Amino acid sequence: MPDFADAAARVVAVDDVAAAAATARQGRLTKPPGALGRLESTGIRLAAVARRCPPPVPEPATVAVFAGDHGVLAEGVSPWPQEVTAQMVANFAAGGAAVNVLAGHVGARVVVVDVGVAADLAPAPGVVVHKVRRGTANLAQEPAMSVAEASQALDVGAALASELVEEGSRCLLTGDMGIGNTTPSAALIAALTGRSPEAVTGRGTGIDELTWADKVAVVAKAVARVAGRPPLEVLAEVGGLEIAALAGYVVGGAAAGVPVLLDGVIANAAALVAAALVPDCAGYLFAGHRSTEPGSAAALEHLGLEPLLDLDMRLGEGSGACLALPVLQASAKVLAEMATFESAGVSERPDDA
Amino acid sequence: MPDFADAAARVVAVDDVAAAAATARQGRLTKPPGALGRLESTGIRLAAVARRCPPPVPEPATVAVFAGDHGVLAEGVSPWPQEVTAQMVANFAAGGAAVNVLAGHVGARVVVVDVGVAADLAPAPGVVVHKVRRGTANLAQEPAMSVAEASQALDVGAALASELVEEGSRCLLTGDMGIGNTTPSAALIAALTGRSPEAVTGRGTGIDELTWADKVAVVAKAVARVAGRPPLEVLAEVGGLEIAALAGYVVGGAAAGVPVLLDGVIANAAALVAAALVPDCAGYLFAGHRSTEPGSAAALEHLGLEPLLDLDMRLGEGSGACLALPVLQASAKVLAEMATFESAGVSERPDDA
Numbered sequence: 001m002p003d004f005a006d007a008a009a010r011v012v013a014v015d016d017v018a019a020a021a022a023t024a025r026q027g028r029l030t031k032p033p034g035a036l037g038r039l040e041s042t043g044i045r046l047a048a049v050a051r052r053c054p055p056p057v058p059e060p061a062t063v064a065v066f067a068g069d070h071g072v073l074a075e076g077v078s079p080w081p082q083e084v085t086a087q088m089v090a091n092f093a094a095g096g097a098a099v100n101v102l103a104g105h106v107g108a109r110v111v112v113v114d115v116g117v118a119a120d121l122a123p124a125p126g127v128v129v130h131k132v133r134r135g136t137a138n139l140a141q142e143p144a145m146s147v148a149e150a151s152q153a154l155d156v157g158a159a160l161a162s163e164l165v166e167e168g169s170r171c172l173l174t175g176d177m178g179i180g181n182t183t184p185s186a187a188l189i190a191a192l193t194g195r196s197p198e199a200v201t202g203r204g205t206g207i208d209e210l211t212w213a214d215k216v217a218v219v220a221k222a223v224a225r226v227a228g229r230p231p232l233e234v235l236a237e238v239g240g241l242e243i244a245a246l247a248g249y250v251v252g253g254a255a256a257g258v259p260v261l262l263d264g265v266i267a268n269a270a271a272l273v274a275a276a277l278v279p280d281c282a283g284y285l286f287a288g289h290r291s292t293e294p295g296s297a298a299a300l301e302h303l304g305l306e307p308l309l310d311l312d313m314r315l316g317e318g319s320g321a322c323l324a325l326p327v328l329q330a331s332a333k334v335l336a337e338m339a340t341f342e343s344a345g346v347s348e349r350p351d352d353a
Numbered sequence: 354m355p356d357f358a359d360a361a362a363r364v365v366a367v368d369d370v371a372a373a374a375a376t377a378r379q380g381r382l383t384k385p386p387g388a389l390g391r392l393e394s395t396g397i398r399l400a401a402v403a404r405r406c407p408p409p410v411p412e413p414a415t416v417a418v419f420a421g422d423h424g425v426l427a428e429g430v431s432p433w434p435q436e437v438t439a440q441m442v443a444n445f446a447a448g449g450a451a452v453n454v455l456a457g458h459v460g461a462r463v464v465v466v467d468v469g470v471a472a473d474l475a476p477a478p479g480v481v482v483h484k485v486r487r488g489t490a491n492l493a494q495e496p497a498m499s500v501a502e503a504s505q506a507l508d509v510g511a512a513l514a515s516e517l518v519e520e521g522s523r524c525l526l527t528g529d530m531g532i533g534n535t536t537p538s539a540a541l542i543a544a545l546t547g548r549s550p551e552a553v554t555g556r557g558t559g560i561d562e563l564t565w566a567d568k569v570a571v572v573a574k575a576v577a578r579v580a581g582r583p584p585l586e587v588l589a590e591v592g593g594l595e596i597a598a599l600a601g602y603v604v605g606g607a608a609a610g611v612p613v614l615l616d617g618v619i620a621n622a623a624a625l626v627a628a629a630l631v632p633d634c635a636g637y638l639f640a641g642h643r644s645t646e647p648g649s650a651a652a653l654e655h656l657g658l659e660p661l662l663d664l665d666m667r668l669g670e671g672s673g674a675c676l677a678l679p680v681l682q683a684s685a686k687v688l689a690e691m692a693t694f695e696s697a698g699v700s701e702r703p704d705d706a
Contacts (some may be wrong), residue, residue: 030444032668036664036668037666038664039664039666079702080385083700084699087697087700088383088699091697094697096383096692096696097384098382098383098687098691101690101691102683102686205385205702206387309680312390313388313390313392314390315384315385315388315389323679327662327664333455333457333458334451334454343449344443344444346440347434349434
């Protein structure tokens, strides 16, 4: 399997010529110009990724759920116990979690990757173990992981993306599980966008005002430590194992030339890391939804991405990416299947004619 | 087939007990409470419609596209010629329009109903002719139609909804085609919400500033004429044939106990009429998307509906309703298929336990 460096070297910028052809085609389809709004711009971006117009429908799709634990939980940043990460991995394997229901609904396959769960997991179908370490260290006190560990997690993600596309996947969705992972995500987003810790730190799975203030202080301390350092070091210092693997997965998807559909704030943080390491991968990214976590909107704005959905969701797991997949696929079908004014014999508006 | 009055008499308020059961169930599923955002509230509303929890998945679905022409086109409110309505009906029949592509994508059937196209249409598969009259009169100068004609169009819609549910449809989507129909929609929305004509009149398929000012003047004149009059008279005076049929269809769907998934501003105007005539039908309505037409947001706010999608779309035809269908269906599957904390052996957060 190619490692992260191989994948990074293979990423090429998306194709502006195919995008221009798609833009022109949108204007000839039987609808007022622009009337399909962001479905049109999304289809144009898919053409740029596929380097042809109309672009193929991005299917079959796979959602990879990377799981890891977080030493920063010792700071009291989440009300949920760490054991829930492993329990939820078992729930994914049993098919009972939101991501299973939503992936099944949209015809996507679920793959779960243990890249850093603190417990030893019982073997289960659909769960791959590539454990880099048993949870990160407490990023409030020390580096979350070493640069070598971050690189290893990047390799795990890049290799999986390559493998999935080789097996036939034509759209990669991001998923994550890790109790406490909104804290490293907020730290990465603050560090990589320049926003303040207050502006990008949210309530995660549900915390009160005092706990939120503590969480902001943890994020602020972590961010101060990484000021001016290169993105790989930022990732190692204040990131998470599943976030690093997601960043590798994003780059691996871009290297393989397929669209990568992002879930919420954890994926947004990983995408910022990926784009900082390999700027040309940004053209392959599609934002499934905007999470209610404030860091999500900040990261998407920095990446120049508009979310397909905005349903006040904040679950993670890949739930928002799955729910957005039919919209992404529809944007390709519009370009491929709609009649043109000419082919359908429909009059164009006089001032366009 | 039952007529509109029969349907109206059969509408009962949605079931608060089933909604409460669904609310309680959302709290036991393996996710932080509320983390699926509006997917959760949507599932709760589906339970209220179905009068049971979990609610059945709303499928199979049918989108009915009601087509009609508008005498107000004589005022220059649209750059498109009237013949496009009939041409687009032919495009629907041939399967080349956006609604065909999007309905096919989400597994919905398309039925087209000529309730008021100004031309005689060639017979085509999937196109039903229930023409009430050949286009409305110019609502800027006189009543768009008589009360008897409005009632007849309401009957067409109610009867079709009943027929579709009898044939097996479990979700009704609204669609529309009618060059010029954003003008009667704006007039209905202004009249029924009390908003100003300026606030609810939009650019439709694309008009310049001067044409927009003329369109606002037309809407204002029409609205002034119907002040204080009962909703059926308002519909006849300033509405459209496809809008009246859609209002009947909405009430027919509610009478049959199925969710009705609304498309954009035309459907929103029809839903306002339906809710004014039969208030209990409001509980059966789901807003597929928010159109960029300003009347859409105004109508949805008045109806207390939050849109599932917000993709800057303004095409009509049922395109936004089709695109939202997978989200609506997903909300039911979450309630039916997700594991509970107890069944999955996942720890609840301590302060919830």
